[in-house]
Amino acid sequence: MRIEVDKEKCVGGGQCVLAASEVFDQRDEDGVVVLxxxxxxxxxxxxxRRAAALCPAVAIRVIE
Incomplete structure (x- = not known):
């Protein structure tokens, strides 16, 4: 598995961090995803996979 994130699409919802904090974080200044x-x-x-499904902006791409 490989993951790509589109920081331009990210709205800082934080669902990815809640689902997989070992893989995702957020920038302090604006909440944008950090891989x-x-x-x-x-x-x-x-x-x-759950984090990607929960992302409100569809900013996470999972490549199996």
Whole structure:
């Protein structure tokens, strides 16, 4: 699995952080997503898929 984020689309909703804080964070100044790792371990795949599904701006792309 590989992850891509589109920071231009991100609205700072924070759903990704709530779903997978091991993989996503937010910038303090504007809440835009910060990708902590673009290739998480298998134990995090389900959390990442959930984070992508919850993103209100569809700013997270999961490549299987």
């Amino acid at each position: 902590l790792t673009d290739a998480p371990g298998a134990e995090l795949h389900e959390k990442v």
